[in-house]
Amino acid sequence: xxxxxxxxxxxxxxxxxxxxxxxxxxxxxxxxxxxxxxxxxxxxxxxxxxxxxxxxxxxxxxxxxxxxxxxxxxxxxxxxxxxxxxxxxxxxxxxxxxxxxxxxxxxxxxxxxxxxxxxxxxxxxxxxxxxxxxxxxxxxxxxxxxxxxxxxxxxxxxxxxxxxxxxxxxxxxxxxxxxxxxxxxxxxxxxxxxxxxxxxxxxxxxxxxxxxxxxxxxxxxxxxxxxxxxxxxxxxxxxxxxxxxxxxxxxxxxxxxxxxxxxxxxxxxxxxxxxxxxxxxxxxxxxxxxxxxxxxxxxxxxxxxx
Numbered sequence: 155x156x157x158x159x160x161x162x163x164x165x166x167x168x169x170x171x172x173x174x175x176x177x178x179x180x181x182x183x184x185x186x187x188x189x190x191x192x193x194x195x196x197x198x199x200x201x202x203x204x205x206x207x208x209x210x211x212x213x214x215x216x217x218x219x220x221x222x223x224x225x226x227x228x229x230x231x232x233x234x235x236x237x238x239x240x241x242x243x244x245x246x247x248x249x250x251x252x253x254x255x256x257x258x259x260x261x262x263x264x265x266x267x268x269x270x271x272x273x274x275x276x277x278x279x280x281x282x283x284x285x286x287x288x289x290x291x292x293x294x295x296x297x298x299x300x301x302x303x304x305x306x307x308x309x310x311x312x313x314x315x316x317x318x319x320x321x322x323x324x325x326x327x328x329x330x331x332x333x334x335x336x337x338x339x340x341x342x343x344x345x346x347x348x349x350x351x352x353x354x355x356x357x358x359x360x361x362x363x364x365x366x367x368x369x370x371x372x373x374x375x376x377x378x379x380x381x382x383x384x385x386x387x388x389x390x391x392x393x394x395x396x397x398x399x400x401x402x403x404x405x406x407x408x409x410x411x412x413x414x415x416x417x418x419x420x421x422x423x424x425x426x427x428x429x430x431x432x433x434x435x436x437x438x439x440x441x442x443x444x445x446x447x448x449x450x451x452x453x454x455x456x457x458x459x460x
Contacts, residue, residue, distance in 0.1 A: 161410060162279035162298075162312055165197045173198035175279070181311055183303035196300045197278035210263070210276050213299050215256045222307045226316050226384065227253035229308060233387050239367050239374040241423055242381065245269070245327035256315065259297055262323050270332035274323070279312075283355060290339025293332070295322060308384040311411065321378030325362070330423060331376065335362055337434035350442035353404040354434065360403040360418045361430045366390055367420040379414075386413050395419050398429045404442075405449040 164176045175193040183189035199211050215223075231253075234243060249265050251257060259274040266272045275289070277296040286296055297318035302310035310317065326332045338358050345351050365377040373391050380386050394416045396402065403418050420426035449455040 163193075164280070165201070165278045167198070167201055171198075173201060173278070178311065181303070182306045182309070186303065186305075189303055193300050200276040200278040200299065203276060205275065210259045210274065212258045212260065213256075215301075218304050219301045220255045222301050222304055223256040223316065224254055225307045227251075227320065229384055230320065230382070230387070233384070234381065237375055237387055237391075238381055239369055239376040239423075241328050241330060242325060242376050245331070246324040249324055249327035251319065251323065256301065257319065259299065262297075262319055266323055266327060269327045270329045272323075272326045272332060274319075283351065284342055287339045287342035287351075287354070290335055291341075291343055292339070293336055295326065297322075317378065317382040321382030324381070325376065325378050330427065331362070334427065334431045334434060337431055338362065341434045341437050344438050345442065347439050347442070349446060350437070350439045353442045353445060354437060356405065357400060357403045357430060357433060359408070360406070361426065364414050364417060365420065365426070365430075366395065366417050367423065367426060369422075373419060389413055390417060393417050398425065400429065400433055401445050401449040401452065402454055404445055405455050 163178065163181070166174045166176065168174065173194040175190065175197050177184045177190070177193070183193070196213060199213065203211050234246065238246075248269055251262070251265070259276055263273040266274070270293075272293045272295060274295050274297050276299050279298060281289075281296045289296055295318070297315060298313060299315055301316065302314045326335060338354060341354050342351060345354065361377070363377050363379040366373055366375050366380070368374070373395065375381055375387060375390055380390050390413075393414065396416060396418050398418050398420055406416060408414060408416070420429070446455065
């Protein structure tokens with residue numbers, strides 16, 4: 155099941171105004187004092203931002219940070235051409251993100267707004283689940299602004315701006331993917347129970363984040379988590395591929411720290427819209443409860459106590 159706090163390193167704002175990001179012991183930047191200080195600086199900018207009255211803040215990225223962005227952009231490009239779904243590739247070409255420097259979030263918004271009506275705002279790391287989805291419902295994407303550690307530019311244990319922008323912004327440049335994402339956000343506004351909210355988040359995980367789709371005979375990726383990962387994009391076709399199944403997608407346990415061993419494939423973009431898109435458009439607490447009950451009957455979840 156999805157637990158949003160697992161995805162981001164915790165952030166603490168101290169009484170003296172300094173901001174500390176708590177990286178996991180296995181994080182490649184854990185013992186790099188300069189990287190830790192930089193992460194705190196960038197998180198502090200987002201924490202201090204007055205969303206109601208100020209433009210999204212800019213970050214003065216360093217040459218090293220631009221180099222990480224450029225390296226990942228260069229390495230992902232041929233993999234996208236070979237393994238990404240054509241809808242993503244068309245959207246990516248239209249968005250035309252820079253590959254030689256880290257774009258500011260305002261620049262991402264400027265490019266994205268005419269294509270699908272979406273904007274980007276900054277976040278220090280974790281955004282509470284319901285806040286994140288509520289913003290999706292108004293075509294607003296909360297993005298981190300930091301970059302992964304330079305020692306491992308092709309790997310990150312947490313979402314960084316490469317994931318948020320190369321993965322999600324390119325995806326959101328497609329009006330069809332953007333509409334599914336917006337519907338997931340609007341669904342959250344109808345849901346009162348945490349169980350229903352988690353079910354929506356898990357279906358989102360196995361579609362918008364880690365979805366795959368057939369294009370003719372070929373299995374292609376469209377999920378932002380796959381398409382922003384140099385390693386996972388080369389491995390997804392070797393995983394267990396299941397048909398779209400909302401009860402399974404909404405209740406399957408998974409480990410965010412490893413490649414996803416089970417993926418769910420749509421037969422086409424229209425099939426994705428009919429199954430996942432319609433689910434997000436219509437789900438409420440009652441239908442979510444029925445879906446969880448179906449998962450129990452099928453043995454996908456432990457039976458609830460009598």
